[in-house]
Every structure is written in C-alpha cells, then in structure tokens.
Amino acid sequence: ASQACHGRSLGALSASDPLPCIRCEPGLPGFSKVPFNDLAALHAEVDSRTVAIMLEPIQGEAGVIPATQEYLKGVETLCRELGILLILDEVQTGIGRCGAMLAEQTYGVRADIITLGKGLGGGVPLAALLARGTACCAEPGELEGSHHGNALMCAAGLAVLDTVLEPGFFEQVQDNGRHLREGLCRLTGRYGQGEVRGQGLLWALQLKENLARELVAAALHEGLLLNAPQADVVRFSPALTVSKGNIDEMLLRLARAFARLHARQQAHREMPA
Numbered sequence: 001a002s003q004a005c006h007g008r009s010l011g012a013l014s015a016s017d018p019l020p021c022i023r024c025e026p027g028l029p030g031f032s033k034v035p036f037n038d039l040a041a042l043h044a045e046v047d048s049r050t051v052a053i054m055l056e057p058i059q060g061e062a063g064v065i066p067a068t069q070e071y072l073k074g075v076e077t078l079c080r081e082l083g084i085l086l087i088l089d090e091v092q093t094g095i096g097r098c099g100a101m102l103a104e105q106t107y108g109v110r111a112d113i114i115t116l117g118k119g120l121g122g123g124v125p126l127a128a129l130l131a132r133g134t135a136c137c138a139e140p141g142e143l144e145g146s147h148h149g150n151a152l153m154c155a156a157g158l159a160v161l162d163t164v165l166e167p168g169f170f171e172q173v174q175d176n177g178r179h180l181r182e183g184l185c186r187l188t189g190r191y192g193q194g195e196v197r198g199q200g201l202l203w204a205l206q207l208k209e210n211l212a213r214e215l216v217a218a219a220l221h222e223g224l225l226l227n228a229p230q231a232d233v234v235r236f237s238p239a240l241t242v243s244k245g246n247i248d249e250m251l252l253r254l255a256r257a258f259a260r261l262h263a264r265q266q267a268h269r270e271m272p273a
C-alpha cells in the first residue's frame, strides 16, 4: 500500500512505499502499490498474477493510519474469492499494542500470514512469521540461521507472551489507551490541533502544520521524548505496562511543550517586519 513500511530486508524494502533510500532503488520486481483504504484501487490492480496482498492493519510510519473496517474486510473478501494470500504486517500492531493479541482480531479478519517483531521481544531483537493452513509450508528448523531460534531471545518472547496473556491485560491496555486518547483530545482542543487517531496504546496526534520537529524539540526541553513519524504527526506508543500516572505525567509535559511552541510562534508574529 502507499506509505507502507514493512522493514529493511531487500524484500520488505521493496514492499514499502516509497523505497526509503535511493541506494535501494529499484528494489525487487513484482510489487505493486495502491492507495491505502481504497478498495476500488485495489480491485483495479489485482490480476491473475497476484499471489498476495500485504498491508498493515494500522499504518504506523505513515502516521498511525487505521485501515477502515470496511476496507480490511473487503481486502479479506477479495483474497478469499480469488485465492490470494492475505498477509498482515503486525510488527507494530501485534502482541497487545491494539488492545488484543493481534489487531486482526479487533477487525474480525483472519490473515494467512502474519509478521511479528518489536513488541514480541519486549525490547530484545525477536521476530516471527506466522502462517495458517496451506500458507504454512515451512518445516520447523527449515529457515535456520546463526541467530534464528535464539534460545535467550525466545525466552524473553515467552515472558512477554506470559505477561500479555494474563487475565485482564488487554482490557488494561484498552482502558489506559482511552485515558491517553482523552488527554490527547483535550490538548488538541486547547491548542487547536487536528484529529487524534489510533487504537489500544497506539495513537497519533495530527498537527495542523508541519510542526512535529519543533514539538519534538520543545518536548525534549520538558524531559519528554516524542516520536514524529511524519512532519505533521506525533506518535504515542508507550510500554504496554504504562500506568495512568505515567500517562498524566506525559500529558503534563506535552502541554508544556505545546505552550512553549505557542509562545515561540506568538513571539515570531509580534516581531516587527
């Protein structure tokens, strides 16, 4: 999909849009990209040579853009009708981030293949590829490599899974996510910014102008490390174990950062020409 980010291997880079560096042009052949959340564009692009459709349920690097329910359901239906594989990149959305083990569950779809990483290791390098039914064609151990199946990292991953599977964990993620969303909405109202979008504990605040870099710098002055995936978007994806107190502290610092930014803009405006 347009604005997709699927990772840094050559294949994953080729599936991303745009290719993140000129040195990796032209990438591998055989990847077509279509606008996200546009079912008609997808239908028009798919033909008899299409083997798979890959997308993020919520586009992370693009600025936390959720697939609409209608879109993801439509993609699944198209895949089933034409015998195409549905691949969901859940590297960013999986393992509790969206308030469920996988984001696909919150949409009520079932992918043939799912990629996992990031949260799976809870901070240590660990990634996985899940495949269901006939899409599962690799034998255990077939894709071995020096660091594949690393026992230490897998132990960390199992500890993560034990934690997120504890009763009430996903509900807590949803509850804290609502708390974060409400706080962000209050701030966007007060400082005249755009929409707040996301799910679980993955949120974006859309800024009215390309001021994300300035906001990140102002936040740093307040001891807050912010992440800006786009020039007009800041992203919030705290540890899944974050407390409401942590969130309130973050919101307070973010409010101060906004105040700094506004004071600076005010000063600019009042400066004589």
Ligand SMILES: *Cc1c(COP(=O)(O)O)cnc(C)c1O
Binding pocket: 005, 006, 007, 008, 009, 012, 056, 060, 061, 089, 090, 091, 092, 117, 118
């Ligand atoms: C981080 C990420 C990846 C993986 O990136 P690598 O740098 O290759 O580990 C893949 N897909 C999404 C959606 C990501 O956010």
